[in-house]
Amino acid sequence: MITVYLADDHNIVRQGLVSLLKSYANCQIVGEAADGLKALKDIVELKPDVAIVDITMPKMNGMELVKQVHTKCPETKLLVLTMHEEEEYVIHMVKAGASGYLLKDSAGEELIDAVKTLAQGKSYFSQYAAQVLASQYSNPQQAWDDPYKGLTKRERQIFHLVIDGITTKKIAEMLYISAKTVENHRGKILDKLKVSNTAELVKYAAKNNLLI
Amino acid sequence: MITVYLADDHNIVRQGLVSLLKSYANCQIVGEAADGLKALKDIVELKPDVAIVDITMPKMNGMELVKQVHTKCPETKLLVLTMHEEEEYVIHMVKAGASGYLLKDSAGEELIDAVKTLAQGKSYFSQYAAQVLASQYSNPQQAWDDPYKGLTKRERQIFHLVIDGITTKKIAEMLYISAKTVENHRGKILDKLKVSNTAELVKYAAKNNLLI
DNA sequence: TTTTTTATGGGGGTTTTCCCCAATATTTAT
DNA sequence: ATAAATATTGGGGAAAACCCCCATAAAAAA
Incomplete structure (x- = not known):
């Protein structure tokens, strides 16, 4: 049994x-x-x-x-x-x-x-x-660890705020960092997930069931 | 039975x-x-x-x-x-x-x-x-007829291009109209669907199964 | 037929996003 | 312990998106 x-x-x-x-x-x-x-x-x-x-x-x-x-x-x-x-x-x-x-x-x-x-x-x-x-x-060339394809902790955090529709300015306020920093994180996120703008980013999130 | x-x-x-x-x-x-x-x-x-x-x-x-x-x-x-x-x-x-x-x-x-x-x-x-x-x-204030909440034909068309990640400029080229016109349509789309930016728009599309 | 809606664009501005580059931290590897 | 790699933090500038205003012609509805 x-x-x-x-x-x-x-x-x-x-x-x-x-x-x-x-x-x-x-x-x-x-x-x-x-x-x-x-x-x-x-x-x-x-x-x-x-x-x-x-x-x-x-x-x-x-x-x-x-x-x-x-x-x-x-x-x-x-x-x-x-x-x-x-x-x-x-x-x-x-x-x-x-x-x-x-x-x-x-x-x-x-x-x-x-x-x-x-x-x-x-x-x-x-x-x-x-x-x-x-x-x-x-072909074990890639480190396929998480569904977020190598995003760092901070990037994942910002990623979730972005795909929820929160603007850079507000994210900066929420995290007590400069808007410029948030913008740079956004850039890296786009880069790592191989998308070129916010619309594609949210689309990516939707396809990977990461939307709230 | x-x-x-x-x-x-x-x-x-x-x-x-x-x-x-x-x-x-x-x-x-x-x-x-x-x-x-x-x-x-x-x-x-x-x-x-x-x-x-x-x-x-x-x-x-x-x-x-x-x-x-x-x-x-x-x-x-x-x-x-x-x-x-x-x-x-x-x-x-x-x-x-x-x-x-x-x-x-x-x-x-x-x-x-x-x-x-x-x-x-x-x-x-x-x-x-x-x-x-x-x-x-x-509170039946809304006309819940379609997931597109009263978008016109042209607006629906542009809506789908936007949520697919295509920029205003390229949409304009694709449709042989001015970028300014596309911008105006985008504004109306955001307005009608009660969202305030592209991220929220794509999120809306995802929730309504309108993503490609 | 008149009225309303749709589609088209412009002016002019603010805000947001995106793409460079650079200085510290922090972690990882040697 | 030291070097290398990565993470986090920013600035400057350009592009895109957003937000008002407006106007005209075409299509649809009254």
């Missing part, structure tokens, strides 16, 4: 997964959470064989959750189940300690397969995720 | 919903689709009592699907099941013909409730969606 923990912020999705897992596999769902913080606490305590985690969750996101579980409770195998196809996510998750990566548009049988495989100590990646990892392995 | 159709692009979510609905309610799932186009074809043919639809789907999005089903097959009640909380979505969907709106972080029981209620010809809205509609009803 495989013990499974579920972390996903959408209740309906979670309940659906529960009945899916119950009906097909010989596994026992030992707990659930709708946010990362509760999930972390539960997983460390319950030490399930497999934890299925989503990326977007309140309080603590999936990436952070995977990192923490991987260090605090390495015996629990982590299966990322998400709708995010972005390369960045796959790589980041694997680096954080995930043993599996599955898209939500996979078949239900694949989820069962993945859970069984992870319980055996092996790793399981969807066709797509495996491809991403392979391509990354064959 | 209630006949239900499922349209959601995430296979695992869909399979989860199937086992959820099967286990709790006396309903029969007569079909499924991962994209809007197949869903429309199936629904018109099968005429289920209730169709559960997601908003983000390939080929044809949920909004368009709801519109078409509502005209081509009004006997099928439409239940929007989504993770989008934005007011715009709720209102647009209701105008398009949805009889229910549920967030994916609702409880599974609520989904069952909603399906039953819709099958009886009544409507069912989650707490949140009901609130949005009520606030809209209490």
Whole structure:
């Protein structure tokens, strides 16, 4: 009997997964959470064989959750189940300690397969995720760590303010720095994300689900 | 026995919903689709009592699907099941013909409730969606007809170029008109959509699924 | 047919954004 | 510990965006 923990912020999705897992596999769902913080606490305590985690969750996101579980409770195998196809996510998750990566548009049988495989100590990646990892392995020229493609802390902070429609002047006031400095950060952000104006920047944010 | 159709692009979510609905309610799932186009074809043919639809789907999005089903097959009640909380979505969907709106972080029981209620010809809205509609009803100052809130043809055209990141100068060249004219149009667009700069404009477009 | 709206542009200004360059910090690597 | 690389902070100047005002012709609506 495989013990499974579920972390996903959408209740309906979670309940659906529960009945899916119950009906097909010989596994026992030992707990659930709708946010990362509760999930972390539960997983460390319950030490399930497999934890299925989503990326977007309140309080603590999936990436952070995977990192923490991987260090605090390495015996629990982590299966990322998400709708995010972005390369960045796959790589980041694997680096954080995930043993599996599955898209939500996979078949239900694949989820069962993945859970069984992870319980055996092996790793399981969807066709797509495996491809991403392979391509990354064959040309590891880039440091694909975060979805923000190498933005610094300050740049990320300003990035979020910009894509929310806040002007340079107001950002400068908020951060107690010169407007000129904010402008320069903006320039670097455009540069790093390979866009050439604010419209494209917000478009980029939208495509990467970074809009508020 | 209630006949239900499922349209959601995430296979695992869909399979989860199937086992959820099967286990709790006396309903029969007569079909499924991962994209809007197949869903429309199936629904018109099968005429289920209730169709559960997601908003983000390939080929044809949920909004368009709801519109078409509502005209081509009004006997099928439409239940929007989504993770989008934005007011715009709720209102647009209701105008398009949805009889229910549920967030994916609702409880599974609520989904069952909603399906039953819709099958009886009544409507069912989650707490949140009901609130949005009520606030809209209490101050109906706005003409919520289209996501473009009264933009003229030319303004819509320029709007799309702007949110794609094209500058005023280039737009002018593309349309063989003066840059000054484009600027004036941009001003009117900002005015009508009640935003104050390009960033907010693109954000608005993203929220209304108008990005390319 | 008259009136309203739309599309077109200009004048003239302020503000914001974007693109150079440069001086300190701070971190990273050797 | 020292050198190298990067992060953060700025200025100057040019371009783009934004905001008023205005006017004329064409199209749509009353």
